[in-house]
Amino acid sequence: MSKVTVYTKNGCPQCEMTKVVLSGEGIDFEALNIEEDEQAFDYVVNTLNLRQMPVVVADGTEPFTGFQPDKLKELVLN
Numbered sequence: 001m002s003k004v005t006v007y008t009k010n011g012c013p014q015c016e017m018t019k020v021v022l023s024g025e026g027i028d029f030e031a032l033n034i035e036e037d038e039q040a041f042d043y044v045v046n047t048l049n050l051r052q053m054p055v056v057v058a059d060g061t062e063p064f065t066g067f068q069p070d071k072l073k074e075l076v077l078n
């Protein structure tokens with residue numbers, strides 16, 4: 001299974017739902033809050049050029065934003 005990182009921010013319902021689905025699918029992931037982690041903020045905003053949270057980054061897939069349960073469940077297959 002690929003390494004999964006979820007970039008979140010405070011008070012983000014889509015971020016929370018993303019983490020719930022990943023946990024429910026048994027996918028191990030690391031959650032990084034861009035409002036509390038300067039390196040995470042820099043990576044998401046300046047490297048990925050994304051601003052909508054959550055941002056899901058997994059090995060072998062393009063990073064994606066927002067709550068996308070179908071894409072999250074696809075990570076089980078990777």
